[in-house]
Amino acid sequence: xxxxxxxxxxxxxxxxxxxxxxxxxxxxxxxxxxxxxxxxxxxxxxxxxxxxxxxxxxxxxxxxxxxxxxxxxxxxxxxxxxxxxxxxxxxxxxxxxxxxxxxxxxxxx
Numbered sequence: 360x361x362x363x364x365x366x367x368x369x370x371x372x373x374x375x376x377x378x379x380x381x382x383x384x385x386x387x388x389x390x391x392x393x394x395x396x397x398x399x400x401x402x403x404x405x406x407x408x409x410x411x412x413x414x415x416x417x418x419x420x421x422x423x424x425x426x427x428x429x430x431x432x433x434x435x436x437x438x439x440x441x442x443x444x445x446x447x448x449x450x451x452x453x454x455x456x457x458x459x460x461x462x463x464x465x466x467x468x
Contacts, residue, residue, distance in 0.1 A: 366444035367435040370451065371428050377416040378424045393417055394459050396466045406463075415455035 363371075381388050394414035395405035418424035439447040 363432065364436055364439040364444065364447075366448050366451075367431060367439050370435065371431055374416055374418070374424060374428055374431070378418050381417060388417060394462060396463060411456045411459040412452065414459060 377388070390405070391407070392410060392413035394410045395407075397404050397406050418427060435447070435451070438450070442450070
């Protein structure tokens with residue numbers, strides 16, 4: 360029988376739980392946890408440093424979360440088996456943070 364590696368399983372579970380919470384309480388998670396660009400001109404910035412991680416657990420709709428978790432299952436399971444859970448989680452969060460930084464850089468141009 361096929362068993363999903365523990366870190367991949369935890370990431371999928373966390374993403375699904377956050378999606379269900381987001382669905383249940385509406386947009387209350389979006390303000391503090393989505394990735395906001397830096398303030399333009401005199402406008403106050405909604406950006407906070409923790410958003411470089413938390414945005415990675417927010418999803419727009421059921422299709423979005425489904426295909427993201429399918430990809431995480433398909434590719435993450437093999438990567439975790441190859442690298443082990445610790446290196447895999449470091450890689451996962453490095454990708455989330457670097458993608459957020461790239462988004463901020465592009466949006467500020």
